[in-house]
Amino acid sequence: MIAALIFVLSFTALLQFFVSYCRSILSASRERELSRQTRELTGIAGGGVNGEEFRRLVQLVRLCPEHGDDGQAMAAVRIYYSLLGMIRRAGGRASKSISNWLESERGSCAYFAAVSLDRRIAFSRELMARQMMGHS
Amino acid sequence: MCILRAGSARRYLSLVFYMLAEFLTTAGRLWVFLRSGYSSHEYFYFYYYSDALLVICLYFALIGLYSQVFEEMQVSRYLRVAAVLLLGLTAWFTYGVVADSRDRLLTHFVVELSQNLYFVGVVLTYLLWGAMMKLRETRTRLIQLVLSLGVCVSAFAATYALRNIYPSFSLWQYTPPLLAIGLPLAWGYTFLKVSEDARLATARVVAPNHR
Numbered sequence: 001m002i003a004a005l006i007f008v009l010s011f012t013a014l015l016q017f018f019v020s021y022c023r024s025i026l027s028a029s030r031e032r033e034l035s036r037q038t039r040e041l042t043g044i045a046g047g048g049v050n051g052e053e054f055r056r057l058v059q060l061v062r063l064c065p066e067h068g069d070d071g072q073a074m075a076a077v078r079i080y081y082s083l084l085g086m087i088r089r090a091g092g093r094a095s096k097s098i099s100n101w102l103e104s105e106r107g108s109c110a111y112f113a114a115v116s117l118d119r120r121i122a123f124s125r126e127l128m129a130r131q132m133m134g135h136s
Numbered sequence: 137m138c139i140l141r142a143g144s145a146r147r148y149l150s151l152v153f154y155m156l157a158e159f160l161t162t163a164g165r166l167w168v169f170l171r172s173g174y175s176s177h178e179y180f181y182f183y184y185y186s187d188a189l190l191v192i193c194l195y196f197a198l199i200g201l202y203s204q205v206f207e208e209m210q211v212s213r214y215l216r217v218a219a220v221l222l223l224g225l226t227a228w229f230t231y232g233v234v235a236d237s238r239d240r241l242l243t244h245f246v247v248e249l250s251q252n253l254y255f256v257g258v259v260l261t262y263l264l265w266g267a268m269m270k271l272r273e274t275r276t277r278l279i280q281l282v283l284s285l286g287v288c289v290s291a292f293a294a295t296y297a298l299r300n301i302y303p304s305f306s307l308w309q310y311t312p313p314l315l316a317i318g319l320p321l322a323w324g325y326t327f328l329k330v331s332e333d334a335r336l337a338t339a340r341v342v343a344p345n346h347r
Contacts (some may be wrong), residue, residue: 007297017286111194
């Protein structure tokens with residue numbers, strides 16, 4: 001009985017901490033502007049990104065050489081995106097305000113993936129420039 | 137290494153100490169694992185005894201974060217005293233729970249203490265997060281450090297609780313070592329990617345309509 005109570009309390013806290021942690025990562029990434037190259041490459045126009053773009057952006061991120069330090073954050077955001085998808089399927093469309101919130105969160109996840117792609121492209125360019133310097 | 141690279145070792149000394157303990161423990165566990173095997177008694181004892189030490193280090197890392205949040209109030213001395221008292225109280229409560237078991241009393245005590253301390257960790261992290269929201273804490277780095285710690289301790293506490301409910305299910309044996317990797321990775325990301333000067337309103341993290 002006590003173990004079940006501890007489980008319920010811990011699991012509730014886990015969900016709250018996890019959602020807040022992911023939102024803090026997403027909010028921090030919102031402050032970064034995307035470069036022109038990344039916008040051209042991904043076809044993103046304007047300030048926001050559609051949530052449906054997330055999977056495509058993650059696939060593009062996977063194609064870039066890993067920066068080595070954002071894999072954990074990307075994994076957390078992917079879990080968060082899946083969680084949002086589950087809520088959406090379970091009836092998130094029933095209320096307009098919940099539906100709008102879900103879409104805005106999914107858009108933030110996609111923007112995070114775009115920022116991660118942007119970082120990796122910049123890293124690849126730097127790597128290539130260094131290699132060119134080494135050869136010359 | 138990430139904390140050292142970010143130049144924050146002195147500021148977050150308790151976190152450095154925990155990371156060092158985590159590294160040494162993992163290395164020790166690997167050594168015992170290679171020498172004696174996963175299902176050996178040596179690995180069992182080493183795992184649980186080192187886990188108890190590690191959770192005590194994690195507890196003091198959490199108190200270090202409390203000191204950071206309340207640094208302007210100059211209450212670190214009182215926090216340390218309260219932390220030691222709470223640790224003693226948890227140990228005393230744990231002893232009360234396991235005192236009836238006649239064989240392997242110390243091992244029972246160590247395993248039970250880890251579980252109780254993880255739950256105390258969940259409660260303390262929750263209180264800290266509540267205080268941060270009340271005080272309108274804006275330091276992004278501190279926010280992310282506390283939240284990732286919250287995810288880690290609550291995941292540990294939930295796993296231990298599930299193991300008590302379903303003791304024969306073997307998945308619970310493999311979950312804690314995997315969870316233990318998550319916290320250093322999350323802290324590493326925070327120290328490398330989030331500068332000390334970065335600011336973020338806690339309301340943006342909590343309230344659904346803030347962006």
